Amino acid sequence: MERRSDKPIKVTEVCLRDGSHVVAHQFTVEQVQKIAQGLDEAGVHYIEVSHGDGLGGSTIQYGRSLVNEMALIEAAVAACKQAKVAVLLIPGVGTVHELKQANKLGASLVRVATHVTEADVSAQHIHLARELGMEACGFLMMAHSAPVDKLVEQAKRMESYGAQAVYVTDSAGALLPEGVRERIRALRDSLDIEIGFHAHNNLSLAIANTLVAIEEGATRIDGSVRCLGAGAGNAQTEVLIAVLQRLGIEVGIDLYKMMDLAEDIVGPILPHAQEINKGSLVLGYAGVYSSFLLHAERAGKRFGIDPRDILLEVGRRKAVGGQEDLIIDVAQEWAQIQRAGV
Numbered sequence: 001m002e003r004r005s006d007k008p009i010k011v012t013e014v015c016l017r018d019g020s021h022v023v024a025h026q027f028t029v030e031q032v033q034k035i036a037q038g039l040d041e042a043g044v045h046y047i048e049v050s051h052g053d054g055l056g057g058s059t060i061q062y063g064r065s066l067v068n069e070m071a072l073i074e075a076a077v078a079a080c081k082q083a084k085v086a087v088l089l090i091p092g093v094g095t096v097h098e099l100k101q102a103n104k105l106g107a108s109l110v111r112v113a114t115h116v117t118e119a120d121v122s123a124q125h126i127h128l129a130r131e132l133g134m135e136a137c138g139f140l141m142m143a144h145s146a147p148v149d150k151l152v153e154q155a156k157r158m159e160s161y162g163a164q165a166v167y168v169t170d171s172a173g174a175l176l177p178e179g180v181r182e183r184i185r186a187l188r189d190s191l192d193i194e195i196g197f198h199a200h201n202n203l204s205l206a207i208a209n210t211l212v213a214i215e216e217g218a219t220r221i222d223g224s225v226r227c228l229g230a231g232a233g234n235a236q237t238e239v240l241i242a243v244l245q246r247l248g249i250e251v252g253i254d255l256y257k258m259m260d261l262a263e264d265i266v267g268p269i270l271p272h273a274q275e276i277n278k279g280s281l282v283l284g285y286a287g288v289y290s291s292f293l294l295h296a297e298r299a300g301k302r303f304g305i306d307p308r309d310i311l312l313e314v315g316r317r318k319a320v321g322g323q324e325d326l327i328i329d330v331a332q333e334w335a336q337i338q339r340a341g342v
């Protein structure tokens with residue numbers, strides 16, 4: 001494969017953050033410690049640890065964490081000899097207070113996440129991270145939902161605030177390969193910093209899309225071991241490593257160690273196998289936030305309706321991250337419509 005960048009590829013493992021959605025934010029210290037140690041020993045570069053919705057996400061709206069995320073960050077840092085511990089922060093959900101705390105505990109990279117059209121709210125947190133000596137990246141969520149020129153404009157803002165990389169974040173797993181190609185290519189042509197890509201596997205395209213991103217110059221790549229991420233999960237890290245090796249792209253991660261971690265440690269803690277079921281497929285099809293899946297399934301049970309109807313309507317309304325309460329509104333309205341036989 002011809003790559004547009006000759007920089008080494010750095011992998012960020014997101015199972016201890018994006019995967020938090022799958023376990024309804026119930027990770028234990030022991031689980032985090034074991035998984036972080038396994039990832040570190042395998043040679044993974046960055047391990048992201050936070051509530052699924054980022055620092056400060058433990059709320060009634062998003063779901064309460066079993067264990068305070070600071071204790072989980074501390075456990076991950078203690079378990080790592082070479083890997084850097086990263087955190088995700090959505091401005092407003094997380095604050096500078098939590099960022100400083102996470103940094104004190106040893107987190108050395110923050111990804112400041114905003115909706116794809118709202119990069120301006122990341123300025124304060126990116127500036128602070130750089131002042132603290134942390135690495136700072138921008139994370140433009142729901143990247144499928146904005147035209148390419150808008151994405152470029154927003155990414156440039158993040159670059160101007162001091163971001164060292166900007167991610168195309170396919171939160172809904174809705175992007176098709178050509179959509180990834182045009183987005184990464186446009187960013188590569190317009191920015192001087194690294195480009196990252198974060199996939200979700202709802203349309204079974206996470207690995208394929210990640211390869212397109214790498215071809216077009218992305219060097220920061222996300223994966224989740226055993227697909228432990230929201231919806232149908234992310235690019236499955238151990239599979240991605242195997243595919244990259246077959247392509248002759250060496251990222252310095254031990255494939256057998258990743259496979260063993262997936263099989264022996266991560267597999268047993270999954271509440272169910274991470275497959276593309278009807279719910280996750282609808283996420284990709286309708287362009288809905290992957291982290292909305294559990295909320296829609298719960299609302300479906302509560303109101304006696306099909307979660308797919310909720311997700312399709314949420315997609316029609318173009319819900320953005322943080323609008324989990326809209327899921328309840330939609331479910332309630334849908335149930336009323338069905339009762340009325342309209």
Ligand SMILES: CC[C@H](O)CC(=O)C(=O)O
Nearest residue numbers: 018052053141171291321
């Ligand atoms: C709600 C935050 C979200 O899970 C961040 C992320 O991983 C994404 O947008 O895909």
Ligand SMILES: [Mn+2]
Nearest residue numbers: 018171198230
């Ligand atoms: Mn995600």
